[in-house]
Amino acid sequence: MSLLERLKRLLGRVRRWKEAGGGSEMISCEQALSAVYEYLDGELEAGPREQVKAHFDVCARCYPHLRLEESFRTALRGASGSVQSPPGLRERVMDLIARSEDG
Numbered sequence: 001m002s003l004l005e006r007l008k009r010l011l012g013r014v015r016r017w018k019e020a021g022g023g024s025e026m027i028s029c030e031q032a033l034s035a036v037y038e039y040l041d042g043e044l045e046a047g048p049r050e051q052v053k054a055h056f057d058v059c060a061r062c063y064p065h066l067r068l069e070e071s072f073r074t075a076l077r078g079a080s081g082s083v084q085s086p087p088g089l090r091e092r093v094m095d096l097i098a099r100s101e102d103g
């Protein structure tokens with residue numbers, strides 16, 4: 001069997017698995033990011049929570065956002081009163097995260 005045929009078979013299997021409802025199908029980045037606040041607040045039900053967690057576990061694009069929101073919350077919890085963060089803070093935190101991940 002050629003490699004191409006094997007790939008086609010594999011893709012066919014994945015497609016059938018998805019059509020069958022395939023257990024926990026991966027949610028999109030948009031879905032994961034729109035649920036990040038509820039996720040951190042613990043407001044999601046077990047099912048959606050697992051889906052969001054599974055996405056952040058594997059998605060290198062979304063994971064920094066989760067960490068950003070987490071560190072944001074920690075910072076805000078320590079701050080008194082205003083929930084408004086100063087402009088540019090988000091970018092600075094994002095930059096710090098990016099740099100820490102570079103090693």
Ligand SMILES: [Zn+2]
Nearest residue numbers: 029059061062
């Ligand atoms: Zn993602």
